[in-house]
Amino acid sequence: MSVPAAPLRLFAAATRPEQAAIAKGGELIRRALHEAGASAIAPIELRLAAPPEAPGATALPEIAPDIAPDIAITSPLADLARPEAAPQAAFARWADYLRALQDQGATVFVCTAFRHVPPDIGPTPATREALVARIRRMNLLAIELSHRLAINVIDIDSRLAFHGARWVSGDFRLGTPRAVLAAGHAVAQALLAHGLDGFAAPALQEKALAWLAAPDRLPALLAAEAPVPRPEIALPPQSAPAQTAPALSTRPQTAGPRA
């Protein structure tokens, strides 16, 4: 099979569990390409930026000038830590941010958030229902931004809802390895479906996508993972463990926030 031309540069501005899912997605892309018969796979360079999660914070992370990513992945999930903005204001703020990412040459993906909120969240059922409604508005915002800006959506919500909160042992926080893996599967499938032509030959991509999209693929991948109940999610290691293909690298970026 043909040798890839260049590494795949990903920039991820998302919460830490989402970053873990994006890193997992990178691993799955490499695994899928390997299963598709790739004899050599270029590295995936993942730059991480956490959005400010403190209440009242409004800045969104910029891409550092030296990165020039092929793909930028972001998510409004951290907005849950702040008072909710009016829909038009939220749309305008995110549209500005995503346009800025597009202007830097990146293909932009926005993640949705799993609509499941467990009963132990919030002091009352009404609090929980309000959070569910807010997540639904956020997910609709991602779709409307895609309508307007032609950005791509990584529908983590639909992937986890298809399999169910109980089965993936997770909720909107992606607080378990199973939830991270399921979300990572959505990431990998979305990126391959979009096309990574500078990174892998089209024929290989098609085979890799078919491998990932097989109906029993995610159940098989999950079955291979030990079900650990609700641990804290840590960032992926700075250098990935040895695999069948070259490692995925993750580096936090140091660029300042964007107002």
Place this chain on the structure above:
Amino acid sequence: MRWNGINALLREADAPLSIRVKHETSPRSEMLLAADGTIPAELAARDLPLDPHGLRVQFGTTLFTERPDAYVLSLQPDIQMPLALRRGGDYAFYPHGVEAWPPEQRQWLRDGFTLSRSIGIDESMANFHAIIARLRAASDAPILVYNVSALVPGESIHCYAGMEDLYSTRIRRFNLALVELSQQTGISIVDVDRVVATHGARALKFDTTHLNPAGCRAVAEEVLRVLLDHGLHDEGAWPR
């Protein structure tokens, strides 16, 4: 009149009561509001194969004449049910199973009607406001409204540009509008979308619309929970 699965849940809990459920297939909200029990004569004269959406149900007023302990409505007809509108605006009806009608009936429909594929969200919610007001004027019974699972099996879309009318997006918008309706009117939502997300569409759905038996049971559990929250029966008195 028939019994449905919710009573299986009560029997499993040794609950000392049964729930009597009167089912009516529901047309879209504008038809619920417009119905006065009169079936248009030209429809009554035709033997249209509409079951289970018969003309008596489509033009009936049972929703407003019965006095149940609770009302249960659904967003689903407004999200997905097309209506045939009489040219000239006399009336509308749901031409259920039209693809299987005899050719002469289909031709009659094409000649005399236009198709209304969907209702707008604002119009739908205004209709629900009016329906709720009409029910509340006659009864204090709680009103429950089903939302719809936005999970469309097999849908794998990554860019929505040019896809403004996608069915899953329409469901998401209606579900959010229902939350606002609940905040404004105090109706209870039977959150089918949440139930499916909890258990998984893979385990509960046959297709975009239909739930399998496990899905029906999970939704019935949610309905029972909401009814008990409304205090329709003292669950604390049940043997355990």
